[in-house]
Each structure stands twice: as C-alpha cells, then as structure tokens.
Amino acid sequence: MFGRGLKTLSLLSVALLVGAFALVFFYAPNDADQGFIQKIFYLHVPLAIVALFGFVAGGIYGIKYLRTGDRMHDLRSYVAIHLSLIMAVGTLITGSIWSKGSWGHWWLWDEPTLVSFLIVFLLYACYQPLRFSIEDPERQARYAAVFAVIAGAFVPLNFMAVRMAESLAHPRVLTTTGGAMPGSMRLTFLVALAGMAALFVTLWKYELASKHATFRLRALKRKLAADDETWVPNPRRSAAPTL
Amino acid sequence: MRAIELADVGRAYGERVALAGVTLALEQGETLAVFGANGAGKTTLLRILATLLRPHRGTARVLGHELPKQGWAVRGRIGLLGHEPLLYRDLTARENLRFHARLHGVEAQRIEELLDAVGMRARADDPVHTFSRGMVQRTAVCRALLHDPELLLLDEPLAGLDPGAVGLVAPLLKGRTRVLISHDVEAGLAEADLVLGLRQGRVALLGRDVSEADVRALYA
Amino acid sequence: MRHAVAALLRKDLRLELRSPEAVPAMVLFSLSTFVLFHFALDEAEVSGNLAAGILWVTLLFAAVLGVNRLFVAEREEGGFDGFLLAPVDRTALFVAKATLLFAFLAFVEVFMVAAFAFLLLGPSPWAPLPGLVLVLALANAGIAVVGTLVAAIAVQTRARDLLVPLIALPLSVPLVIAGARATAPLLADGGAGALEGRWLMTLGLYDLVFGLLAYAIFDFLLED
Numbered sequence: 001m002f003g004r005g006l007k008t009l010s011l012l013s014v015a016l017l018v019g020a021f022a023l024v025f026f027y028a029p030n031d032a033d034q035g036f037i038q039k040i041f042y043l044h045v046p047l048a049i050v051a052l053f054g055f056v057a058g059g060i061y062g063i064k065y066l067r068t069g070d071r072m073h074d075l076r077s078y079v080a081i082h083l084s085l086i087m088a089v090g091t092l093i094t095g096s097i098w099s100k101g102s103w104g105h106w107w108l109w110d111e112p113t114l115v116s117f118l119i120v121f122l123l124y125a126c127y128q129p130l131r132f133s134i135e136d137p138e139r140q141a142r143y144a145a146v147f148a149v150i151a152g153a154f155v156p157l158n159f160m161a162v163r164m165a166e167s168l169a170h171p172r173v174l175t176t177t178g179g180a181m182p183g184s185m186r187l188t189f190l191v192a193l194a195g196m197a198a199l200f201v202t203l204w205k206y207e208l209a210s211k212h213a214t215f216r217l218r219a220l221k222r223k224l225a226a227d228d229e230t231w232v233p234n235p236r237r238s239a240a241p242t243l
Numbered sequence: 244m245r246a247i248e249l250a251d252v253g254r255a256y257g258e259r260v261a262l263a264g265v266t267l268a269l270e271q272g273e274t275l276a277v278f279g280a281n282g283a284g285k286t287t288l289l290r291i292l293a294t295l296l297r298p299h300r301g302t303a304r305v306l307g308h309e310l311p312k313q314g315w316a317v318r319g320r321i322g323l324l325g326h327e328p329l330l331y332r333d334l335t336a337r338e339n340l341r342f343h344a345r346l347h348g349v350e351a352q353r354i355e356e357l358l359d360a361v362g363m364r365a366r367a368d369d370p371v372h373t374f375s376r377g378m379v380q381r382t383a384v385c386r387a388l389l390h391d392p393e394l395l396l397l398d399e400p401l402a403g404l405d406p407g408a409v410g411l412v413a414p415l416l417k418g419r420t421r422v423l424i425s426h427d428v429e430a431g432l433a434e435a436d437l438v439l440g441l442r443q444g445r446v447a448l449l450g451r452d453v454s455e456a457d458v459r460a461l462y463a
Numbered sequence: 464m465r466h467a468v469a470a471l472l473r474k475d476l477r478l479e480l481r482s483p484e485a486v487p488a489m490v491l492f493s494l495s496t497f498v499l500f501h502f503a504l505d506e507a508e509v510s511g512n513l514a515a516g517i518l519w520v521t522l523l524f525a526a527v528l529g530v531n532r533l534f535v536a537e538r539e540e541g542g543f544d545g546f547l548l549a550p551v552d553r554t555a556l557f558v559a560k561a562t563l564l565f566a567f568l569a570f571v572e573v574f575m576v577a578a579f580a581f582l583l584l585g586p587s588p589w590a591p592l593p594g595l596v597l598v599l600a601l602a603n604a605g606i607a608v609v610g611t612l613v614a615a616i617a618v619q620t621r622a623r624d625l626l627v628p629l630i631a632l633p634l635s636v637p638l639v640i641a642g643a644r645a646t647a648p649l650l651a652d653g654g655a656g657a658l659e660g661r662w663l664m665t666l667g668l669y670d671l672v673f674g675l676l677a678y679a680i681f682d683f684l685l686e687d
Contacts, residue, residue, distance in 0.1 A: 066683050123633035126626065133620040137257040139687070143616055146680055147630075150612060153676055154634055161637035161665055165644060222258070295547055296687050319550030327541035329548075331474070333481050338474075345470035346549035370481075386545075 006209065009202045016195030020188065028188040037101030042188055044094035046196035047087050048113055052155060054084030054200060055124065059152020062145035072212075074141040074241045077148050079207045081127055083200060088121045112163045119158055123151055131241070141241055211240065244307040246271045246394060246420040247292065253300035254287055261287045262444045265301070269437055271393075274421040276435035278428065278448070278458050283441040285424045286325070289396050292422060293323045306393060319347060322392035324400050328383035332372040336363060336382045339371060340389060347390040357385040361411050376403040384412050398424045428458050464558075467551035471559035476566075478536060485532040486567055489525040493575040496521045497582050508585035515646035518579055519639050522572070522599075523606075526635075527628045529567050530610040533560055534618040547685060557611060557681040565607040572599055584650065591649035594658040598649075601666035602642045608673045609634050615684045641665040 024042045061077035064070070095114040100106050108114060130147055134140040247269040254262045262284040269275050277285050290296040292305055294314035303310045308317050330339045340354045358364045361381040371379060380403045387395070400416060400423075401409050425431035432438065432455060440448025440461045448457055479486060500517050501507070509517060537543045546556055576595065580588035588595075610631060617626040641662040648656030 066680070119633050119636050123630065126629045129622065130616070130620065130626060130630070133622040133626070135621075139619065142683055142686065143619070146683055147616060149680060150634070150673075150676065153672060157637055157669060157672060161640045161669075164661065164665065165640045293548065295544060315550065318548060321548070323544070323548055325544075327544065329541040329545035331478060331536060331540050331542065333478055334474070338477065342470055342474045343545065343549070346467060346546070346551055348466070348550075
C-alpha cells in the first residue's frame with residue numbers, strides 16, 4: 001500500500017541531497033561576514049522549514065482521523081510528528097553550532113527561529129509520553145489527534161509571538177550577507193530544501209510501509225490462531241499507534 | 244418500534260475482544276436478563292446501550308435510533324444504574340439530585356417524590372460521604388429514575404440493600420423496558436422475558452425459555 | 464446549553480466552597496513563591512521587567528495547580544458518566560470548566576496582586592491597576608481555555624499530574640510573552656508607562672484561536 005514509488009523517491013532524495021552537498025561545497029560562495037561556518041545555513045533552515053511543515057501535516061492528519069476514524073490517518077500523523085521532532089532537534093543542534101561558530105555563543109535568544117523551535121520541541125516532546133500513558137488504543141489515537149491539532153495550531157502563533165518579542169531590540173542575526181541572497185546561494189538553498197523535503201517524505205513512507213506491514217502480519221497471525229486463548233498479543237507496549 | 248435491536252454488535256479494546264456477534268431483539272416493556280462470569284462483557288454491553296461506548300462492529304438500535312450517530316436523541320430516555328452511583332460525595336443527596344435534574348430538565352417536585360419513595364427524605368440534606376452503602380444505592384436509584392426513562396439499564400441494582408430497602412426500591416424499577424445484569428440466577432430468571440448468557444464476550448445462551456441449569460453452566 | 468453550563472458551574476462552585484482545595488492552594492502557593500523570589504533574587508523591591516517576570520511566572524505556576532484539579536471530581540466520582548448520560552450539548556462541559564478556571568484565576572489574582580504590591584513591588588500599584596486588570600483578564604481567558612483542554616487530555620492518562628505542566632507550559636509561552644511585555648512598562652520605576660496595543664492584540668488573537676479550536680475539538684475528548 002505504501003511501497004509504491006518508494007524506490008523512485010529514495011533515489012530522488014539521494015540525488016537531491018548529494019547535489020545539494022556538492023553545491024554547498026563547490027558552488028555557493030563563502031559568506032562575506034561569517035565565512036565558511038555560514039554554510040551550515042543550508043542544513044539548518046531546510047531542517048527547520050521541513051520540520052514545521054511536518055508538524056502542521058501531523059495536525060492535519062489529526063483532523064482527518066477525528067473526522068473519519070480511519071486509523072491510517074492516525075498512523076500518518078504519528079509518523080509525521082515523530083520525524084519532525086527529530087528534525088527539530090537537528091534544527092536546534094545546527095542552529096547552536098552556527099551561533100557558536102559565528103557569534104561565539106552556543107545560544108542566541110535573539111534568533112526567533114531557534115527560540116521558537118526550542119518551545120515547539122518542548123511541546124512535541126510530550127506527544128509520545130502522552131500516547132504511552134493511555135492504554136486503550138482507540139482513546140490513545142483520539143487524544144493524540146487532539147494534541148496534534150492543538151500543537152499544530154500553536155506552532156504559527158508561537159512563532160509570531162516570539163518574533164514580536166525580539167523584533168524591536170535586535171534584528172535577525174542568523175541571516176546571510178545582511179539579507180539579500182545572491183542567485184548562487186538561492187539555488188543551493190532551494191536544492192537543499194528540496195532534498196530535505198524529499199528525505200522527509202521518503203522516510204515517512206518507509207516508516208508507514210514498515211508499520212503497516214507489521215500490523216498486517218499480526219492480523220494474519222491472529223486469524224491463523226483463530227482461538228483467542230492461544231493468541232498472545234504483543235507484550236511490549238509502545239507509543240506507536242496500533243491498527 | 245422495538246426497544247432494543249442488536250445485530251452482530253462487537254467492541255474491542257485494541258487486540259482484546261470484549262464483545263462480539265451479539266444479536267438480539269427486545270420488545271418494549273420486556274426485561275432482558277444478562278448473565279455471565281466476570282469479564283464476560285456484560286458491563287461493556289450495558290455501556291454500549293447507555294450510549295457511553297460506541298460499538299465497533301454491527302448495528303445497535305435503541306428506542307428506534309441507531310447508535311452512535313443518533314445517540315443524542317435517546318440519551319434523555321435511558322436511565323443507567325451501574326456500579327458507580329455517579330454522585331458527588333461532598334454534596335448532599337438533594338444537591339446531587341438537583342444537579343442531575345437541571346441537566347435533564349426535570350422539575351424539583353420529582354426529586355421530592357423519589358426521595359420519599361426510597362425513604363431518604365430524612366437524610367436528604369446530609370452529604371453523600373456520610374451515607375452507608377445502602378443509602379448511596381437508594382440515592383443512586385433516585386438519580387437513575389429522575390427523568391422517568393423509558394429504558395432502564397441496571398447492574399445489580401439491589402446489591403447492598405437491606406430487605407426493607409429492597410421492598411421500597413424493587414417496585415420502582417418495574418414497569419419499564421429493562422436490561423438487568425444480576426448474579427442472582429433465580430431472581431434474575433424470575434423477572435426475565437429474554438435471557439442472554441455471555442462467555443468471553445460471545446453469546447453462549449439466548450432464549451425466552453431458559454432453565455436454571457443452562458444459566459449456571461455459564462459460570463462453570 | 465446555557466442551562467447545562469449554569470448547572471455545571473453551580474455544582475462546581477458549590478463543591479469548591481464546600482471543601483475548598485484549589486483556590487486556597489493557588490493563593491498560598493503564590494505567596495510562597497514571592498517569598499522564594501525575594502530570597503533567590505536578593506531583592507527587596509522590584510520594578511519594570513523583573514516585576515513583570517516574577518508576576519507572570521508565579522501566575523502561570525499557580526494556574527497549573529488549578530488546572531490539575533479541574534476534572535478530578537469528575538474522574539474520581541464518575542462525574543463524566545453522569546454528564547455524558549444527560550441530553551445536553553457536550554461542549555457545555557468545556558464552557559463550564561473554562562469559566563470556572565477563569566473565575567478561580569480572577570479570585571486568586573486579587574490576592575496575588577495585593578500580596579505582590581505589598582511584598583515586592585517598588586512602584587505604587589494604583590496607577591497601573593486598570594491596565595493590569597485588562598492584561599490579566601485577557602491572559603486569564605487564554606489560560607482558562609488552554610488549561611481546560613490540557614486538563615481534559617491529561618485526566619484520562621496515567622501520568623496525569625506530570626503531563627499537565629509539561630504540555631501547558633510551552634503552550635502558555637505566547638501568553639507570557641505578551642503578558643510580561645505588556646506589564647513591564649506599567650510597573651516601571653518612574654511611573655506607569657503606556658499599555659502597548661499590540662500585546663493586547665496578541666493576547667486577543669491567542670484567545671480567539673484557541674477558544675474556537677477548543678470549542679470545536681473538545682467533544683472528541685469525551686467520546687468513547
């Protein structure tokens with residue numbers, strides 16, 4: 001069900017990422033102010049953008065699950081959020097490295113992206129513990145969906161509020177050459193962004209395919225066992241949704 | 244219009260099947276007695292009929308409306324007396340009943356009638372946490388009957404009541420369509436028009452003329 | 464629906480008056496926190512940013528205490544079932560609980576602001592009071608909405624007491640940003656400054672977005 005197009009997507013992701021890598025190191029010019037360290041921007045910002053879309057997608061699939069009750073939407077929402085959380089951590093780490101390299105501090109309160117992501121990370125870090133602490137699978141899916149929707153709506157509001165908090169006193173610091181991006185940089189950036197997006201979708205589909213297959217296998221095993229008494233359900237509890 | 248129509252109703256908790264393949268029809272004014280060992284699915288069935296749980300499989304029609312889509316239409320016409328009395332311990336009996344009366348749109352007069360009928364008038368202004376088990380149960384009976392429901396769902400309604408209280412409460416529970424869970428096989432059978440026996444969520448016994456031996460076999 | 468909300472509110476207010484738990488705890492907690500801040504910061508008088516910060520952080524943590532208790536009676540005494548059996552719109556429970564939390568917060572804030580002015584605040588509290596009341600009212604609405612949602616989510620889980628602060632605090636960050644930034648000039652040393660409109664708008668936007676969202680989504684938390 002999810003395996004379709006997976007091979008093409010993987011190849012596309014690899015191609016784009018390798019391409020972006022090459023462009024970053026051989027094509028894009030060094031930043032006038034910040035030097036070589038600025039190149040981490042091509043990793044940091046695509047990670048941030050894709051993570052944000054991932055969180056919002058998690059919320060959208062949450063809405064779809066609440067409206068239809070189709071467990072597949074819940075699974076899509078779960079995987080989107082959990083991949084985005086990993087990317088959010090990546091954003092924080094790359095942002096921190098960039099800030100240390102350029103400005104000498106491991107953390108910058110003046111950079112709204114970084115600060116917003118810290119808050120968003122703190123919020124979404126509760127997603128899996130929340131799922132894990134609800135035993136009834138159907139209730140778990142429903143509550144997780146409600147959380148995903150609330151958190152999804154929160155992300156843009158939060159970004160706006162944090163931006164407002166810092167905007168008067170300090171201009172954006174982690175930008176490139178004072179704002180205007182030359183064409184070569186823009187191209188590299190877009191390729192990097194496309195590569196990151198493709199990577200996200202590929203990983204998303206892989207995880208969906210893998211979990212779906214596991215559930216089909218369990219369902220078949222259950223049918224084979226026929227008698228509920230010989231069927232032993234999975235003893236390991238996990239935060240992942242069941243179908 | 245039949246009071247209850249169930250067709251292959253099922254409900255699962257994850258991979259565990261709580262109820263499966265329940266099909267039956269109950270006419271208005273009749274009593275359905277449900278028997279089964281602990282964990283057999285009796286409470287699940289009752290909660291589905293009460294619109295508190297959604298059936299995962301099959302169709303359930305209560306008082307002519309399909310659940311869960313039309314649950315809102317039947318809620319005011321069903322009374323549930325389960326294991327929990329659904330009373331706030333820090334409030335008095337009267338305050339609890341007033342709260343439920345307001346939610347159901349019932350007049351205050353009815354509260355007084357019911358309190359009288361179960362013999363709780365004298366203690367109506369004492370907080371529920373000072374009540375004995377039997378008194379809590381009697382107040383819960385008032386709560387369940389407050390809105391004069393067409394369908395009564397009862398889970399061992401006379402448990403915890405002394406013989407005097409039983410004499411007051413039992414007549415109040417008659418005269419409507421009822422689903423009765425009871426561990427007292429003789430008494431349950433005496434009241435029943437239709438008997439359902441559950442084992443591990445599945446129908447093990449269903450009929451109108453059922454012997455005591457058949458029912459006891461469920462618990463073997 | 465109005466009748467259901469009224470019935471629920473009366474019941475909850477009566478319960479809180481009969482055996483007060485949440486409100487006294489919130490008041491005492493704020494007082495203790497002010498004392499702690501005094502010692503932790505080694506300041507006898509605060510104003511401006513520092514004052515706003517202390518006030519808002521204390522308010523938020525006191526609110527979390529209240530949020531934790533919001534659905535406890537329902538959970539322990541079968542109140543959810545009792546309400547779910549009634550032929551009323553289920554969103555009435557959300558409106559009633561959010562209103563209850565708002566009322567608790569407003570009540571606690573009277574004591575809290577008075578205590579703050581008494582113990583820690585340098586400048587006089589009278590001049591900034593109207594502005595302060597407006598900001599607090601808007602923020603209370605946001606805390607009430609988000610707090611009720613988080614309480615409803617957490618009450619059915621096993622790690623109830625831990626999840627409430629973990630989820631509610633990040634969600635409240637925009638409220639704290641807008642609230643503190645709006646309050647800081649009011650509590651400035653040289654006399655109360657102006658109340659900036661954009662922070663009030665931020666609070667208003669937050670209240671609106673989450674209010675509508677909560678209204679639409681709350682029912683799903685009560686289904687089974």
